[in-house]
Amino acid sequence: MKLEVEFNGLILNGFLALFVILTGLGISAYWTYLGTIYSLGISVAGGILLFVACLFCLGGFIRQEPNEARVMMFFGSYEGTFKQVGFYWVNPFINGKKLSLRARNLDVEPIKVNDKQGNPIMIGLVLVWKLSDTYKAMFEIDAQTMAQTTQAHSNVNMIMRAFENFVKIQSDAALRQTAGQYAYDANESDDALTLRGGGDEINKQLEAKLDERLAMAGIEIVEARINYLAYAPEIAAVMLRRQQADAIIAAREKIVEGAVSMVKMAIDKITENDVVELDDDKKAAMVSNLMVVLCGEDNAQPVVNTGTLNM
Structure with missing residues (x-):
């Protein structure tokens, strides 16, 4: 109210x-x-x-x-x-x-928290805030104590710095609360909301938590966004290797999928156009050779068979 x-x-x-x-x-x-x-x-x-x-x-x-x-x-x-x-x-x-009703920026330095899976991460945010209720701002919180000066109530700059300190402490608590509810990243089989992929939805939930905490001080949050997100240094190298492994596996799956379709197309074309008659053994050998060529990392060395197709 x-x-x-x-x-x-x-x-x-x-x-x-x-x-x-x-x-x-x-x-x-x-x-x-x-x-x-x-x-x-x-x-x-x-x-x-x-x-x-x-x-x-x-x-x-x-x-x-x-x-x-x-x-x-x-x-x-x-x-x-x-x-x-x-x-x-x-x-x-x-x-x-005297109070200032102008919008102010606050860049919260990255802090170390544990995500839902217990992994230590570094997360920071930037927010825009302003005073919306001067009565609550002056009488619901002790701005003079926060500013640590007896002149806090007579100097607008000191008062606004006190409010900024209050916003910083509450935003730190809201950021820890939000980060602890979600995992940094999801597994392949998990489609749950994550800090890395949540985007606007995570930011909206963060804004809601900040509004809930700062309403008592008559402070309105104009915008709040996570501007820094990374694994903590002690596990960053391990998580990087895990991400690289996931990327390699995903790339391999794509390569194998494409290779199988190309092999099937090649066999179907040869059979359809009666290029050569292939029995099961020859088809198996052909599939094996094509898969090696298409899935291998190094360039294949061709061997020209000038005689029979028998291996």
Whole structure:
């Protein structure tokens, strides 16, 4: 549930308020001058009080850029969030904590986790996030403690770094949770979803887990994607040999399949065109020779038989 509300307190145009305050400063100076010349204590006191009030009102000016917000606090009470862009004046007693609503990138360094099969892998992600609920962001998590500074609530850069640290820790936990549910790669007979082949589906599940973890802080995940995936160094060489073996087996299967079809086509053509009469023994010998030629890695050395077909 969104807890953020719009600020409905007194808001004046900043330039109009500046004109009024400058006018008040001029009037206070004039009253003080008259009181000094004519020895009027009331005029001097009024001028001084007006001067102090005008100086105090100077603390009510705020300047806000696009995609920025201020959480307005009146003596510890949340009065709403101010998001209007421009130059304004508000009650100087209201303390506005500035936040950035702009999208931010976070590149999470690869971490070592175990996949579903127990294999150690290295996995990293990149995500885009932004604040969506300023109330939750300021009051549901302790940004001041995370930033490790007493100025965290007054400096927008420190506050956003605190949020970034919170997002980094939660994304690390979500990444470990997601990686532990799937295998790095599937076996030949297994069509299950894997980290390597899952693609967009794995990324969507990762986004869902991140949204679930970061909703409490009023943070929205715009996009999250796995940008690094590899076996851990201690098993990388072994897994590479396994992948190479799988590739060789797959290539051999393709070669044998093609060779069998070519041998069958050759025998059928010879029989169909009555090139030569082949009995079972000659067909077996021919099949053996053709399979050796077609499946062998080295070039075959032809032997020309100028006599009989008998071997």
